[in-house]
Every structure is written in C-alpha cells, then in structure tokens.
Amino acid sequence: MPIIEVNALRKSYGGRLVVDEVGFGVEEGEIFGILGPNGAGKTTTVECVEGLRVPDSGTVRVAGLDPVADRHRVTRLLGAQLQESELQPKLTVREALELYSAFYPEPADWRRLAERLGLDTHLTRRFAKLSGGQKQRLSIALALIGNPRVVVLDELTTGLDPRARRDTWRLIEEVRASGVTVLLVTHFMEEAQQLCDRVAVIDKGRLVALDTPAGLIDRSSGSTVISFTPSEPLQDTGVLARLPGAVSVSVDERDGRVTVHGDDDTADAVISLLAARRVTARHLRVLETTLDDAFLDLTEQDA
Numbered sequence: 001m002p003i004i005e006v007n008a009l010r011k012s013y014g015g016r017l018v019v020d021e022v023g024f025g026v027e028e029g030e031i032f033g034i035l036g037p038n039g040a041g042k043t044t045t046v047e048c049v050e051g052l053r054v055p056d057s058g059t060v061r062v063a064g065l066d067p068v069a070d071r072h073r074v075t076r077l078l079g080a081q082l083q084e085s086e087l088q089p090k091l092t093v094r095e096a097l098e099l100y101s102a103f104y105p106e107p108a109d110w111r112r113l114a115e116r117l118g119l120d121t122h123l124t125r126r127f128a129k130l131s132g133g134q135k136q137r138l139s140i141a142l143a144l145i146g147n148p149r150v151v152v153l154d155e156l157t158t159g160l161d162p163r164a165r166r167d168t169w170r171l172i173e174e175v176r177a178s179g180v181t182v183l184l185v186t187h188f189m190e191e192a193q194q195l196c197d198r199v200a201v202i203d204k205g206r207l208v209a210l211d212t213p214a215g216l217i218d219r220s221s222g223s224t225v226i227s228f229t230p231s232e233p234l235q236d237t238g239v240l241a242r243l244p245g246a247v248s249v250s251v252d253e254r255d256g257r258v259t260v261h262g263d264d265d266t267a268d269a270v271i272s273l274l275a276a277r278r279v280t281a282r283h284l285r286v287l288e289t290t291l292d293d294a295f296l297d298l299t300e301q302d303a
Ligand SMILES: Nc1ncnc2c1ncn2[C@@H]1O[C@H](COP(=O)(O)OP(=O)(O)OP(=O)(O)O)[C@@H](O)[C@H]1O
Pocket: 013, 014, 018, 036, 037, 038, 039, 040, 041, 042, 043, 044, 045
C-alpha cells in the first residue's frame, strides 16, 4: 500500500481552481518528485498532504490517516521542511535543534543528526549568520528531528550554489537510504533527474504525467538528437527520416547542418548510412534528450 495516497484532489482559492483532480501514490522508501512551472499548484498539493490545507474534495491519506482529521498523528510521522521565516534569527543551531526535538515524544538524537548533516561545528552559530547551504541543512535536520517516516521538502535547493546543491542531493539520498520516504517539490529538472524514482508533472493544477525520469524522457519527441554538417549536401534527406526510430529531420538552409531526432538506433543508422555514402559528418553531436526537454513537451502545449 502506498504510504501517501492522493485521489482526485481539488482545491480552489477564491473561486479559482488551482488543483484539479490530482491523484498519485507514493511508495514507502521512494524519492517522489513533484515538478511543474510556477503557480502550477505543487505547494498547494503538498500542503494538503501535510494537513496544512483542507481539500475542497478528493482524499489524501498518509499511512492510511487523513492529514486534517488525524493531524496530530500525521504530524508525528511526517516531517516538513520549515520556511526560513519560521526561525528566529537569533536562535543558535543548537537551540533550534533542542527546541524542535522537545516537540516530539521520541525525537532523533539531535547531536547525531547535527553530525550527519555537518552542523556539529556550527552549533553556537546564530541562524541569521548561517550560509544558505547551512540554513538548508538545518531545515532538513529539523524536518528529520521527529524521526519521520515521510519527509516533505519544498524547493530544497533554490538559492544554493551548485556545490551546496550537490551536497544537499547527497544528503537526501542518505535520508532515503535510512528508510525515510521523500516527497520533493522542485523546479530543477536536474534535481528531479538525479534524485527522484518517480516524478509527477503538474501543470495548471492538473497532473500531466507520472513516470520515472527516464520514462518521461522516452515519451518526449525523440530521445536522441543527432546533428552534423555533411561534407557534401545530402540529396535525399527522406532516407534519414526512414531510418529506424527517426522522428524528424531538418536541414538548416544557411549552413546545411542536419538535425535528426530519434533514438540510439537512429544515431547508429545515421552513422552507417553516411559511411556507406562516403560522406563525412563534420561537427557531429549526439545529444540525449533531457528531462528539461520532456518537461517542456509536457507543459507547453497550450501555454
Ligand atoms: N493562500 C492563497 N490564496 C490565494 N491564492 C493562492 C494561495 N496560495 C497559492 N495561491 C495561488 O494558487 C496557485 C498555485 O499556487 P502554488 O503555490 O500551489 O503553486 P506552485 O506550483 O507551488 O508554484 P511555485 O512553483 O511558484 O511555488 C498560484 O496561482 C498561487 O498564486
């Protein structure tokens, strides 16, 4: 049974529908991503999972419990990342960890948590003096302090530099390895691709796809892009369009550069075809479609 179940969730603000029949299930031990453009309804959806918002209709269950009706029990098994504004700037790291562990009947050992998150050398530092990455690590520590089964992380690495972002990703993988299910709201495709087992793509309040990152990429138009400038113009580009897996072929009129969308087989076939015709492929590039491309395919149709 999924640890999180969302069925036909609907939520409006002032008569404007922002979550429209969203449904998904998260298995225990997964890192499950919610991805979507600004204002898509991601935060509203996870706030319904956390019991912070009451759905207009539909059901949400966390370990079989209703997050609104069973708020107290859900709070014990679900850890949520705090917004920065929720911490007093003068509070030290140690005080924050002690304070938050006092909220739970069986808290994690905050010293070990601080060590695991690399905060043990900053225990006396005030919150306001922490770097972006340190603040982020503290908010993850506070989300984990109640020994939750599920942790909800919203815009985890926004504002972090690439190194801090990568460190945070490693941390999230460790959190999952310790058995905690992670529900992750993100704008970053790379983050979803790196971390998530499955991703729900939400656009304008609706679930537009639910798949593994690789599955989403496979669905997008042509998962491999082959481009090259032939040493002599190709007389018949139709032959490229008929190669295995080829989805589209275009030729740039200015420089004759050819671009073929297809899959791995197409790349092999293009190279064999050119070799058979003794045409050299100059500036050959073979690129894999990224989750970025898949995301744009899924969300921009009626933008
Ligand atoms: N309390 C509120 N009252 C009125 N409208 C709201 C409220 N909270 C969110 N909204 C609106 O609902 C829509 C969905 O917001 P939500 O924060 O769920 O989207 P999101 O996908 O998380 O966006 P972002 O990626 O920008 O954080 C947005 O248009 C937002 O302006």
